[in-house]
Amino acid sequence: MLNADKQFEILRSGCTEIIEEKELKDKLALGRPLNIKFGADPSAPDIHLGHIVVLDKLRRFGELGHKIIFIIGDFTARIGDPSGRSMTRPVLSKEQITENSKTYQKQIFRILDKKYTQVVHNSRWLEKMSLEEILMLAGTNTVSRMLERDDFKKRFKENIMIRTSEFLYPLLQGYDSVRVEADVEIGGSDQIFNLLMGRTIQQKYEQPPQSVMTLPLLKGLDGEKKMSKSYGNYIGLDEKPEDIYGKVMSASDSLMYEWAQILSFADKDAIKGLDPRSAKAVLAHNISEYICSKDEADGARDHFEKVVVRKGVPEDIKEFFTDESQMPLADLVFAAGGAPSKNRAKQLVEQGAVSLEGEVIKNFRENIRIEDGALLKAGKRFFVKIRKGK
Incomplete structure (x- = not known):
């Protein structure tokens, strides 16, 4: 391993905040692999470009000889992280969360190396907690402390619902740190309350407090909100x-x-x-x-x-097969994969972004006669050749 000072200089680059710097230097000086924790809730199937800011930092820790513990928050996703939220998140079913979790490991290993990364699901321990253990965890903090959070404070003042379960979210994230014995936890700058809660709860459970490292948030494609699965303004790692x-x-x-x-x-x-x-x-x-x-x-x-x-046509055009003789244009665009929903397909048609055999059609209700081999274009980059039959 490099000496502590050299490691620290490499790792501090790009951080918005480190709590506490001296504490982290002392840990690096121990000369052993540190447990570096990061968690992500599978609220959607994609890990996105915004996560890369953190994943790249985790990779640097791993390359320096430390152990990365990537927690898939399959239990905490049932509550939903309230950080930065002006309203309660919609509750996801177990089935949705399980389905979303399946793609996470494949995607994170595009950035991280398996040799230094351990992937764990927090349902492994959170599902097994007794009521007594939950009450003990809840007793480590107060409602007044929770209301120090800007998001909770704002919602409380504006009389917007805050579920009791949302108060538990930072406590459960903090308890994750206890279970994996985290030396360092990394997250976006909007996660600072949850990350500091990990320090508090570790001390309540007689563990040394984790050091905290925050990184800047990447704005999404809308240029306004942070890149997020919830806002739909992201670039997924699993995209073409x-x-x-x-x-x-x-x-x-x-x-x-x-x-x-x-x-x-x-x-x-x-x-x-x-x-x-x-x-x-x-x-x-x-x-x-x-x-x-x-x-x-x-x-x-x-x-x-x-x-x-140059507005050309790609060589490797995929094909869409249908046994319909005709279809409304918006339905055809959606069915062929040119839009994620029928509403979006309608919008594309109305915007003049859909053409059939080079002819722009702006009436999404227009019934299109299915011609074998016809070229359908939606948006700037989606092309498909229509084929009759199954």
Whole structure:
């Protein structure tokens, strides 16, 4: 292992806050692998670009010889993290959470190495807690302490519902730290209350308090709210390279420069001095390569130049088979995979973003006669060839 000072200099880069710096240096000086904790609730099937800020920091810890403990919050997801929320999150079913959890391991190992990463589900211990244990955990804190949180304080003043279970969320996250004996917990800057709660609860259970490291939040594609599965403004790690590349290219210039500053792997020297579109192309390639591979990033760039810039048609067009003789246009776009919902399909049609055999059609109710081999385009990058039959 590198000495503590060198490790600290590598790890502090890009952090918004470290609590406490001296404490973390002392832990690094122990010369043993530290337990580095990060948790994510599977509230949607995708891990996204916003998570990469934290995952990249975890990778640096792992490469320095430390143990990464990635907690999939399959139990806490049933409550929903209230951090930064102006209202209660919708409650997810066990089935939804289980389904969402399935993709997490595959996605995180695009960034992290299995040799230093342990994946655990917090249902393993939280489901087994007795009522007595839950009451003991609840007794470690007070309602007044919970109402110090900006989100709870705001909702309380505005008479917006706060579920009692939401008060339990930071306590359960803190108890996770006890169970995995976390030396360090990493999270976004909006997680500071929950991370500090981990320190408090560890001390109540007679464990040394974890050090806390927070990282900046990445704004989503809307340029306003943080990138989030809940807001639908994210770029998923499991998306196709050309979709990742295209979404980055669709971001505003100001958002692109902000991302370039936050993402440690962005080629800031190459971006500096370029015009916004060229700079965005560099960042889009950086992100696509980091998530996928250089070859796939090169292919995504070529695809974007051909399909979007030169308005060509890709060579590898997928096919959609149907035995219908005709369909309303919005239904056809949705069924063929050109939109995530029928409402979105209607919007695309009304915006003039849908064409059949090169002809733009703006009436989403129009019944389309199914012709074998017809080319359907939706948006800038979706192409499909319609085939008759199953």
